[in-house]
Amino acid sequence: MKSGARVLIAAGGSGGHIFPAIALANALKSGKAGEVRFVGSNKALDRRIFDKESFRYYLLSANKLPYKASSGLIIFFAKLLLDIVKAFFIIVSYRPGAVVGFGGYVSFPVVFVSHIFRIPCVVHEQNVVPGRANKFLFKYAKRIAITFEETRKFLAPADISKAVLTGNPIRREMFKDDRSSGITRFGLDKNKFTVLVIGGSQGAHFLNKTFVQAVSLLDEKLRSTMQVIHLTGVKDYESMMRSYQRLGPFEHRVHSFVDRMEEAYSASDLIVTRSGASALFEIAFFGRPMILVPYPFAASHQTENARVFSRKGAAIEIDEGSLTPGLFKETLTGLLNNSSRLKKLSEEVRLFSAPEASEKLAREVLDLEEI
DSSP states (O other): OOOOEEEEEEEOOHHHHHHHHHHHHHHHHTTTTOEEEEEEEESSSHHHHHHHHHHOEEOOOOOOOOOSOOOHHHHHHHHHHHHHHHHHHHHHHHHHEEEEOOTTTHHHHHHHHHHHTTTOEEEEEEESSSHHHHHHGGGGSEEEEESSSSGGGOOOOHHHTTEEOOOOOOOOOOOOOOOOHHHTTTOOOOSEEEEEEOOOOOTOHHHHHHHHHHHHOOHHHHTTTEEEEEEOOOTTTTHHHHHHTOOOSSSSSEOOOOOHHHHHHHHEEEEEEEEHHHHHHHHHTTOOOOEEEOOTTSTTTEEEEEEHHHHSOOOOOGGGGOOOOHHHHHHHHHTTTOHHHHHHHHHHHTTTOOOTTHHHHHHHHHHHHOO
């Protein structure tokens, strides 16, 4: 790519797609790239993040391909056609020298149109198992950046030679692990064991509810040694507040979300979470033991992500179908009473840390040659 050329990044629909893209954009700005702009979805989350990060951006629809044949397919393809037209005008007006797609719906129109204009593209795959959009777009990419080495076995033979292992970019502000300041930020006791529960993503109501039920079953003596930071998501915030209040005296902090996740990670000694790639690699950098409960309705993406970590002893995986308050309670009890197991989990998860992923991916973009 020519020095000073513009870059267009397609990433939207969830923080899991957008935050790694922001990390890449900042790395590109430190390199020889010129202006960097984004294409996101018209969700409020996308606009809030891009505005906060001061990046110029374009918006497409928040369209989702139905998994089964239905009348929804007609609406989907009508919106897709309109978004392809919008992407056409974005490409013509902005004239990028390179395009990066981070998966999800918004990547499809942008990478597809860029290919028509013969603009070199990099497609980044966060998960072990590629998503539907990326599977289609791989053939248009000059480079396929993968987060997991295990992804290679899911690539078509023609795509394997284009694959490069970069890891999943994490934001620079995440590079701050200070437990003392994290504990102070949440007003917690530095001498207590802190569990961070990240239940704010889609489909986390069951995880939120079951965790609080598990805490209620814990031995009183053990419960007195721990405290919780629980990120519930907006929908569950009020109900989870009431659930914790019913526990009686117990140190907890309930938030619908927090803007500075590095403070929550820093304060924690154990993290309970889904297994989206962005969260996994952020937590790996902090080296915190994890209990993973994969979201069961994401085409197995989260399940496969969790399986890679658990097979290598870097996390404890619990299938949601098997999760009960009793099992959750036994798992928590076993960890809180076993410091050597916690230490081993911490050591193994750190091996997944990829703090240079942003720079690696930026180099792949900057090294693209014009077709």
